[in-house]
Amino acid sequence: MKFFTKRNLFIILGIIITILTFIYIIPVALPIILALLTALLIDPLVRLVEKNFKWKRKLAVISVFIFILVILASTLYYTVTQLIGKIIDFTKAAPGYFNTLSGIWIDMQNKLFQYTVGMPIEVTEGIQSELKTVFNSMRIAILDLVSYEKITGLLTDVPNFLVSFIVFIIALFLFMLELPALKESVFKYLTHSTAEKVRFMVRKLNSTFFGFAKAQFLVSLIILAVTFVGLLIIKPEFAIVMALIIWIIDLIPILGSIIILLPWALYYFVSGDVGTGTKLTILAILLLVIRRIVEPKVMGAQIGLNPLPTLVAMFVGLKLFGFIGFFIGPLLVILFTAARDSGIIKINFKI
Missing domain, CATH: 1.20.58 (Methane Monooxygenase Hydroxylase; Chain G, domain 1)
Structure with missing residues (x-):
């Protein structure tokens, strides 16, 4: 059968090794x-x-x-x-x-x-x-x-x-x-032809990684600014310290700012300060909405992917691989796009 050629078997083996590498x-x-x-x-x-x-x-x-x-x-x-x-x-x-x-x-x-x-x-x-x-x-x-x-x-x-x-x-x-x-x-x-394709792919990945870091930094600055202004209104004595802590924690995809703000709000609810607890809860929801809306758009613009594929890749990666999947998902899409653009992977078919 033509499907079981040496080249196709190597491709299948490479895919299996790649999947096992990502998992284990x-x-x-x-x-x-x-x-x-x-x-x-x-x-x-x-x-x-x-x-x-x-x-x-x-x-x-x-x-x-x-x-x-x-x-x-x-x-x-x-x-x-x-x-x-x-x-x-x-x-x-x-x-x-x-x-x-x-x-x-x-x-x-x-x-x-x-x-x-x-x-x-x-x-x-x-x-x-x-x-x-x-x-x-x-x-x-x-x-x-x-x-x-x-x-x-x-x-x-x-x-x-x-x-x-x-x-x-x-x-x-x-x-x-x-x-x-x-x-x-x-x-x-590598041969000269393959080396040129790999160099193109590396340049693409370098610009993408830089764009990814830039996107995370831009989103984190928005989160930091909103957190700082919100805490200046709610609890000005804690504004600088807690804004920095929330900014650092918010960079962790699974946790985010909500892991700090919700227990803090719960503490004020329990202690009888319902007003402050409500304000902190609103701030936590606001930061969550900002990250979920802004992040795919900014990341898509910086790494050259549309917001929808970026959001899907992050969500699927997070569900399949946990915390690291948040980065693996977009990375796999970027690798596939770079390999396709460089000519390493050729897709040319019609149904």
Whole structure:
């Protein structure tokens, strides 16, 4: 049969290997892959430093690497120290908040008795039972949020994160140093025609990755601005710190700003400040809507894909591969488009 040619079998084998790689290898090697992608993104800056200052690559890489580390360390230090300070303040004030909560609950019961005077006993008991159920559900939800299992699970993940982060930093520096040699080692196994196609594909991917980073940065700036203005209106004393924290967390697709704002709003609801809790809830919904509407459009414009395929690729990738799928989905579409434009993949059929 003509279908089972040597070329088609190699293509099928390549597709199977690619799928297995995405499913089993990429999640494990994520820090190294992210380091390689980051090195590719930073490489134009390294070459710019080489050209303008007439430095050798090693010196340019060290300078750019230190510059990035200083910015990253400064941002993390300011954010973490401010966050720890706010947590300490909260723990000091927590007993007062819980006493206030108990007073609110007693006051609600007293008002309930006043409003239900003259009603049938079954109605009164039913209302009391429902209110007690709601209160207990809220209490269980708060206790579950700060439960021993959740805290120990979070603390257990910290060493894994630190190891992955250290591997990422080391791999990033090594990739930045060896990137030209890696490119040469790949191209020496290619024919002239294939090498030209791959170079075109690499240029396309470089512009796409840069566009992706630019799109994420632009969307994050919108989120940061809206968060800062919203918190200036709602809680001005927390505006700078919490805007920065929400901005950083919002870059994580699965979590987003809602993971910070909703518990914060719930805390104000429980403590009796319904107005502030409502405002924070509205802000969380607003940020979620902005990201879901703006992100596909901005990303599509920056990486050269239409908003609809971009949204579909992100959603399908997220469902199939989890967190990493949010990036894998558009990446697969970009790889296919670049391979098709370069001539590596040829599609020419009619039904």
